[in-house]
Amino acid sequence: PAARIEMEARAHAARLGLPVGRIGIRAERGNPRMAGFTKDEQYTLMSLWCIFRSPLMFGGNLPDNDAFTLSLLTNKRVLEVLNKSSNNRPLFNDENKAAWAADGSDKKTKFLAVFNKGKQAEKVEVELQQLGITGKFQLIDLWSGKTRTESSTSFAPTINSHGAGLYKIIQK
Structure with missing residues (x-):
C-alpha cells in the first residue's frame, strides 16, 4: 500500500x-x-x-x-514543512522508492519529499504535474538551502541509499 x-x-x-x-x-x-x-x-x-x-x-x-x-x-x-504544510499525502511507494507531497501556505507553493529505500544511490523521479506544477518553477533544497529555477515536467534527484531529499517548489 x-x-x-x-x-x-x-x-x-x-x-x-x-x-x-x-x-x-x-x-x-x-x-x-x-x-x-x-x-x-x-x-x-x-x-x-x-x-x-x-x-x-x-x-x-x-x-x-x-x-x-x-x-x-x-x-x-525544514521545520516550515512541519509547521505550515497541509494536504500531506503519498504520491507513490514502491520497493525501493517513495515520495510524499504537501501544499504550502499559498497556492503556488508545494513541498516534496523523496526517499530511497534501496541499497545504492538512485534517481527518484516525480512527475511535477502530480503536484500541480507546470512550466517554470523555483526549486529549493530544504536541507542544503540551494535554490535554482527550472522548467521541466519532472524532477529526478539522485538520492543516496536510505537517504531522502526534501524540497520546496514554487510555481513561477
Missing part, C-alpha cells in the same frame, strides 16, 4: 522516539551513545517526521549533541 513507508516509520518511532543525536545517560536502553543511524538515515527520519507533520519530541541529550544533529533539529526551512 502507498502508506507502507509511513507505517514502517511510525512503528519505528513508537519503539524509539526520534533517534538522532546523542542518546543520554537516561536512555531507556544501553549506555550513552550517539544514534546508530548514518547521516543519510537521519535526514530520512527528519524528512519523514516533517512531511507527516508528526510532533518532534527529542529524547536525546541536547548539550552533548554535535553540530550536525543540531542542524537537523533547527533547520528553519
